[in-house]
Structure formats: structure tokens, C-alpha cells
Amino acid sequence: MSSEDNTLTWWVNPDGVETQKVLAEQCSEGKPYDIDVQQLPTDATQQRVQLARRLAADDSTIDLMNIDPPFMSELANAGYLAEVPDELAEAATGSDVLQGAADTVTWKDKIYGIPQWANTQLLWYRKSLAEKAGLDMSKPVTWDQVIDAAADNGGTVGVQANKYEAYAIWINQLVEGAGGHIVSDVEKGVDLSIDIDSQAGRDAAAVIQKLAGSKAAQPDLTNSNEGTSLGLMYAGAGEFMTNWTFVYANYNGLVGEGEGMISKQDFADLGWARYPQTVEGEESRPPIGGIDIGVGAFSEHKDWAFEVAECVTSPESQTALAVTDGLMPARASVYDNADLKDAYPADLLALFRESIDTGAARPKTPYWSTISGAIQNVWHPPTSVQPDKTPKESASYIRDVLDGKALL
Incomplete structure (x- = not known):
């Protein structure tokens, strides 16, 4: 993987790896370079640690990387x-890029990445469970309503x-x-304002406390992750579940x-609705995730790397990731793609x-x-909140x- 053999190294996260490899082949076809795909750890924090350590050592073999926003x-x-060069600014933050995704690639008024796919969470549920509970899922629902509906039925x-x-994400969205x-005035660096000790923070803690003490809590609550509750959707009466966009493709498969x-x-019987409200009448704020493609500052092939970054974030590439892996597009126009419309219900894509x-x-x-680490240390386990x-x-x-x- 030396810079002399015209091989670009692309470090990818574990989502859609096989599709990413296909994109690497397509984007290097007929080019003077090859692309070697290397996989980062499964855990998002460990992905960040591995990239940061290698980049801190001026690692020139990190040409492209998938970055959690x-x-x-x-x-x-x-x-x-x-x-990101000026000529790629439109691909990174232009009018076709969804605002939530475009905001993730800027820092101090400069652009440092191109969104490849965007992610968010919905409230997934069994329609029969919601009907039994008398919940009108065509209207916004609160965490209190969802917890009570599950516990009583x-x-x-x-x-x-x-x-x-992901636990810090849940707390942030609440x-x-x-x-x-959680914090504000981030432009002040380490002197930012810490705002979590507020009514909003107490409202968030009240939701976690209520679920942790409820009959609706799943047995593995303190160890739960994106995959643990998937099997419970069709167990007994079923569940309400906040989770990412991959859920539909998972159950369809x-x-x-x-x-x-x-x-x-x-x-x-699978239903979907907007992320629950923390406070009734206050619009919910679903999480924004996904992947941005960045180019390493120490790469010896930055021009080629940005060429690849543009290719693997193209509308065609984003369509492939959405249809094959359930990783939703960061570009608005891709939601009108015929293949995507065939793969997902129209109201789900709109949501x-x-x-x-x-x-x-x-x-x-x-x-x-x-x-994030500090929050996790204090708010975990959820039964202690x-x-x-x-x-x-x-x-x-x-x-x-x-x-x-203090140390983490």
C-alpha cells in the first residue's frame, strides 16, 4: 500500500462493505490507480480512535476515509x-445535498468532506400493538405514550x-x-457552555428513568444496541423501537x-412514524448520522483521492448503497430514483x-x-438515571x- 505503487487506501466503516468494494472497483476502472479497501472497527468510537491515531502519526496511507459525522x-x-477543493463544493454542500447532511462536513466555514449517505432514526412498531393500545400513529406521539402503550399491552x-x-445519541435527541x-457556544473550544443541567436535561432523564422502571423495558436494556431488539419486533405483542434506516431492509430480507x-x-404489520417527542407538543429532533468521505491531509495522492471521493458519493453510488444496504441518500434527487422507489414505500422515503x-x-x-464519554460515564446504567x-x-x-x- 505504498504511495509509489499508485494504490489508494480507502478506510471504510462496516456498513455496506461489499457495496463499497464494488464502488471502489467501478471508480478505479480505467484510472491510473487502484483502490484498496480496508475496514475500520465495528464500534464508532473505535473507528475514531484508529483514524485519529494513524493520522496523528502523519500516516500517508490514509488516502480516503469514512468518517462518522x-x-x-x-x-x-x-x-x-x-x-475539499472549490470545484467539489457543490457535491459536498450544494442545493441537492440534504441540509442535515451538508451541515456535517463543514468546520469553521470550510468544507472537509463529502456526504456519502445520511442516516436517521424512526419509531418502528407493530401496527397491531399500536392499534391495541389505541395510539393514532398518524399524529406525533411522545415517549411517555409509547412506553405506556407498550407496558399496558x-x-x-x-x-x-x-x-x-449510541446511548449518547439517545440522550442528545431527548x-x-x-x-x-447538551452544550452550546462550541466556537469557544474547551470553554464552551455546558447546558445539560437544565429543564431539557431533566426532561430527558425523566424519559430514561420511566422506561428503565417500566414493564416495557427489555431485559437487556443496559446492554442494548442497534441489533439487540430486532428479534423482539415479532415476539409476543411486539415492540416500539427507535432505530436507524436499515430496519426496513432488514425485515424485508x-x-x-x-x-x-x-x-x-x-x-x-411493521409500521413507522417520526421519532417520539420528549415533551408533548415540542417537535422531536431525530438523530442525524451517516458517513462523510474525507481525504487524509498526509496523502500523497490528494487529487486522485478527491476524484474517488466524488465518484463514491455520486447519485449512482448513493442509490446502490440505499437499495442494497438500506443506507439512505444524502442527496435529495436520489430519493426520486426509480430503483429506490421500487425498494421502499413512498411514505417511508418521505419520512x-x-x-x-x-x-x-x-x-x-x-x-x-x-x-460523549463523560455523559456515558454518568448516565449509565440507565437504571441509575x-x-x-x-x-x-x-x-x-x-x-x-x-x-x-478528572479523567474519563
């Missing part, structure tokens, strides 16, 4: 990413509450959905006969777009990984960690 500002601020509520990045922020499969009737455009990203700060205590303790701990007075 909350870590974009950290890598850009450290000088580890090459700035033999169902459960699936979330991500293990001690990892706080944002209550009209608050299970329709058939045999162990672990589901029937067509089961699949028809994906709406959630990405109106959701809330994690705070754009180089210190997010530190803040107390509205009158946890937000205040986490605010103090975040400040101490940022000031070097």
Missing part, C-alpha cells in the same frame, strides 16, 4: 483532513442504552427534543419460511428525508468524543474532564 470537526480541527420498547456512542442542548424468518403478514432535514446532529465540537441528580452531575463531570481535573 460527530468526529469530522475533531479531525478537521487537528489538521488531519484535506480541505404486553409489548416492549427497544432503544440503544449500552455504554457506547435533550434536543425538549428544546435544549427475512420474509420467507424457516427458522428466524417472518411471514408476509408479519412484515405487513427519511423529513427526519434528516429537521433532525439534530450531535454538537459540532472537537471535544465531542470527550463529552434520576432527573434531579444525573444532569447536574454530568454537567460538573464534563467540565472537570474538559479542564483536566
Whole structure:
């Protein structure tokens, strides 16, 4: 993988790896370079650690990399990413790029990546469970309503509450959905404002406390992740579950006969709605995730790398990732693609777009990984969360960690 053999190295996250390899072959066909695809760890935090360590050592073999949006500002601020050339600005943040995705690739008014796919969470549920509970899912629902509906009707509520990045995402969306922020004034660097000790923070903690003490809590709540509750959708009365866009493709791929499969009737019972409200009447703020393609600052083939970045984020590439892997487009125009319309119901695609455009990203700060770790340390396990205590303790701990007075 030396720079002398005209091989570009592309570090990808574990989502859609086989499709990414196909894109690498297509985007290098007839070119003076080959693309070697290397896979990053499964855990988002470990992806960030591996990239940061290699880039801190001026690693020239990181030509392209898949970057989880909350870590974009950290890598850009450290000088580890090459700035996107002006001629690619339209591909990165132009009018065709969904606003939620476009916002993730900028840092201090400069562009450091090109969105490849965008992600968000919906409320997935069994229609029969919602009907039994008397919930009108055509209207916004609150976390309180969802928890009560599940608990009173033999169902459960699936979330991500293990001690990892996705738990910090859940907390962030609950706080944002209550009209608050975990932190603000991020342009002040380490002196940013820590806002989690607020009514919004207490509202967020109240939701977690209620679910943790409810009959709707799943047995593995403290260890739950994106995959643990998938199997419970069709167990007993079923569940309500907040999870990412891959869910539809996952269950659609299970329709058939045999162990672990589901029937067509089961699949028809799958419903989807906007992310629940933290506070009734306050619009929910679904999470914004996905992948941005960045070029390493120390690559010896930056021109080629940006050429590849443009190719693997093209409308055709985004269509392939959406249809094959359930990884939704970052470009608005791709949602009108015929193949995508054949693969997904029209109202589901519209909800994906709406959630990405109106959701809330994690705070754009180089210190997010530190803040996230501090939040996880205080808010985990979810069974320990107390509205009158946890937000205040986490605010103090975040400040101490940022000031070097405490360790994660």
C-alpha cells in the first residue's frame, strides 16, 4: 500500500462493505490507480480512535476515509483532513445535498468532506400493538405514550442504552427534543457552555428513568444496541423501537419460511412514524448520522483521492448503497430514483428525508468524543438515571474532564 505503487487506501466503516468494494472497483476502472479497501472497527468510537491515531502519526496511507459525522470537526480541527477543493463544493454542500447532511462536513466555514449517505432514526412498531393500545400513529406521539402503550399491552420498547456512542445519541435527541442542548457556544473550544443541567436535561432523564422502571423495558436494556431488539419486533405483542434506516431492509430480507424468518403478514404489520417527542407538543429532533468521505491531509495522492471521493458519493453510488444496504441518500434527487422507489414505500422515503432535514446532529465540537464519554460515564446504567441528580452531575463531570481535573 505504498504511495509509489499508485494504490489508494480507502478506510471504510462496516456498513455496506461489499457495496463499497464494488464502488471502489467501478471508480478505479480505467484510472491510473487502484483502490484498496480496508475496514475500520465495528464500534464508532473505535473507528475514531484508529483514524485519529494513524493520522496523528502523519500516516500517508490514509488516502480516503469514512468518517462518522460527530468526529469530522475533531479531525478537521487537528489538521488531519484535506480541505475539499472549490470545484467539489457543490457535491459536498450544494442545493441537492440534504441540509442535515451538508451541515456535517463543514468546520469553521470550510468544507472537509463529502456526504456519502445520511442516516436517521424512526419509531418502528407493530401496527397491531399500536392499534391495541389505541395510539393514532398518524399524529406525533411522545415517549411517555409509547412506553405506556407498550407496558399496558404486553409489548416492549427497544432503544440503544449500552455504554457506547449510541446511548449518547439517545440522550442528545431527548435533550434536543425538549428544546435544549447538551452544550452550546462550541466556537469557544474547551470553554464552551455546558447546558445539560437544565429543564431539557431533566426532561430527558425523566424519559430514561420511566422506561428503565417500566414493564416495557427489555431485559437487556443496559446492554442494548442497534441489533439487540430486532428479534423482539415479532415476539409476543411486539415492540416500539427507535432505530436507524436499515430496519426496513432488514425485515424485508427475512420474509420467507424457516427458522428466524417472518411471514408476509408479519412484515405487513411493521409500521413507522417520526421519532417520539420528549415533551408533548415540542417537535422531536431525530438523530442525524451517516458517513462523510474525507481525504487524509498526509496523502500523497490528494487529487486522485478527491476524484474517488466524488465518484463514491455520486447519485449512482448513493442509490446502490440505499437499495442494497438500506443506507439512505444524502442527496435529495436520489430519493426520486426509480430503483429506490421500487425498494421502499413512498411514505417511508418521505419520512427519511423529513427526519434528516429537521433532525439534530450531535454538537459540532472537537471535544465531542470527550463529552460523549463523560455523559456515558454518568448516565449509565440507565437504571441509575434520576432527573434531579444525573444532569447536574454530568454537567460538573464534563467540565472537570474538559479542564483536566478528572479523567474519563
